[in-house]
Amino acid sequence: MTGGFGEQVLPPWRRAVLKVGSSLLAADGGGLSPRNARALAGFVSACAAAGREVVLVSSGAVAAGRAIVRADTAVDAPIAERQALAALGQAQLMAFWQGFFERPVAQVLLTHDDLRNRRRYLNARATLAALLRQRALPIVNENDTVSVDELKLGDNDTLAAIVAALVDAEVLFIATDIDGLYDADPRLNPGARPVEVVARFSAGLLAAAGGAGSAAGTGGMRTKLDAAQRAAGAGIATVLFNGTRADVLEGLAQDRLRGTRVHPARSRMAARKHWLQNAPAEPGAIVVDVGAAAAMVEKGASLLPGGVLAVRGDFRRGDMVEIRCRDDDGEQPVARGVSQYSATDIRRIARRHSREIEAILGYNYGGSVVHRDDLVLV
Incomplete structure (x- = not known):
């Protein structure tokens, strides 16, 4: 038994996000240490061998940069100094992780604006999907070199929860330096009891999580629970486990958890459909023929350009738009979804085959006007 945590079996999953913080990577004398990273990388490789996909959200750039210049930068140092260390350390962090894998690693740096702006959000999602294919x-990190304090995502726990929703993950794995969640801080209270399952969040539970955990990182168990709460709202389960223990990671690769499992508030599909149904739509609509409407309604198909008859209004890529079907009785709403192309672009590719998109526009955001994952019937 690990820290009083019994073993529980995780449900099947296909895609996950793994968050690894600075406390697991920072070396005692500065820089990055393979001490914990080797077993974490082994978990990622075991998942890949089983046909699963993992996106890694990794801290450690500032720690790596600090070792390069031998700087002792305080947590409250001017942001420009911390940004400079992050810029120095990013290349080191990528090389560090690449050393554990035969397949290529890819750096993806995101900012608050990338995730707030719907078009950039879609671009980030498309890039991550292409990398997985x-x-x-x-390997995702916040782009600290261009972020400003008032627009920072806060910490990589929050970023990991956002990325989990971005890539439609089923589970968010958060590696910590303790065995999981307790009902009190186990470093201060020897009688603290393990919390193996969180079915719902309460003020008492969040208070028990406390504050920051280590000098190397920016967040403790509280930020991890906040991230788990965010993920739960998107229909994603969260797993908190001890990333310093190779035996825990070996078990986790076989869906055996010794740690804390946080249940999602609702199914991932229900959370996605709720957002699609309630997000405000832009004025205008995409008008489709009967065949395209039938394909969406009866087969759950994406909307392809060949089925588009007309476009109303002037919307942009990434906007929520109404989809209307034109038949002998007029036009009726049939669905709504996130448009992969602007109204101007759709007018140019309407009634054309998907393979002609790039020749017509000079670029290609995919073969569908509205992908079925971004579409809900009305």
């Missing part, structure tokens, strides 16, 4: 390991 190419069997690369995406």
Whole structure:
């Protein structure tokens, strides 16, 4: 038994996000240490061998940069100094992780604006999906070199929860330096009891999580629970486990958890459909023929350009739009979804085959006007 945590079996999953913080990577004398990273990388490789996909959200750039210049930068140092260390350390961090894998790793740096702006959000999602199709390991971090304090995502726990929703993950794995969640801080209270399952969040539970955990990182168990709460709202389960224990990671690769499992508030599909149904739509609509409407309604198909008859209004890529079907009785709403192309672009590719998109526009955001994952029937 690990820290009083019994073993529980995780449900099947296909895609996950793994968050690894600075406390697991920072070396005692500065820089990055393979001490814990080797077993974490082994977990990622075991998942890939089983046909699963993992996106890694990794801290450690500032720690790596600090070792390069031998700087002792305080947590409250001017942001420009911390940004400079992050810029120095990013290349080191990528090289560090690449050393554990034969397949390529790919750096993806995101900012608050990338995730707030719907078009950039879609671009980030498309890039991550393409990297996974190419069997690369995406390594995500906040783009600290251009972020400003008032627009920072806060910490990589929050970023990991956002990325989990971005890539439609089923589970968010958060590696910590303790065995899981307790009902009190186990470093201060020897009688603290393990919390193996969180079915719902309460003020008492969040208070028990406390504050920051180590000098190397920016967040403790509280930020991890906040991230788990965010993920739960998107229909994603969260697993908190001890990333310093190779035996825990070996078991986790076989869906055996010794740690804390946080249940999602609702199913991932229900959370996604709720957002699609309630997000405000832009004025205008995409008008489709009967065949395209039938394909969406009866087969759950994406909307392809060949089925588009007309476009109303002037919306942009990434906007929520109404989809209307034109038949002998007029036009009726049939669905709503996130448009992969602007109204101007759709007018140019309407009634054309998907393979002609790039020749017509000079670029290609995919073969569908509205992908079925971004579409809900009305």
